[in-house]
Amino acid sequence: KQEVTQIPAALSVPEGENLVLNCSFTDSAIYNLQWFRQDPGKGLTSLLLIQSSQREQTSGRLNASLDKSSGRSTLYIAASQPGDSATYLCAASGGGADGLTFGKGTHLIIQP
């Protein structure tokens, strides 16, 4: 059974800093890994999807990497802004009928 862990659970940094969020998964037989953002009480916004054959994906100030062999993914946020404050979730897909397996998320606060 796939298990996904996110570290740290919470992070507070000053505006402008570059930061890294970590995601680890126990079963390396994933089809893809997806990063989401969730604002309080809201649904999930898809940020980046990395296929198992890829090593990284970039969108604007966001860069996500994937290392299947070590069971790890990282989300790099450059030049953080107060608007980046949210909970960030990673989710692994086995490509079959089991849906996405989520971590508990990293609650990020960017101080102005």
Add this chain to the structure above:
Amino acid sequence: DAGVTQSPTHLIKTRGQHVTLRCSPISGHKSVSWYQQVLGQGPQFIFQYYEKEERGRGNFPDRFSARQFPNYSSELNVNALLLGDSALYLCASSLAYGTSAQYFGPGTRLTVT
């Protein structure tokens, strides 16, 4: 294009009652999945439907059921509500089954009293 839509936004029910939640996927998407998210946790997979057939089911009791209609919209039904069913229920749509990126709706906040 409209994203995933869910209704209602909020719902308050009493223990033992039944509830129906609705979801409309992104136009052109044929797969709908349902997730339950309790406070402080990541979403938990409940069901996945593709082409109107159930393709996957998470570890939830038989009180939970769902269906997908010919227009690919979906309903999630929960019978005999328990206090522990209070959660944010999220619907996600994807182009295909199992391998495509999933796009989530705003969710339905269910409170059971």
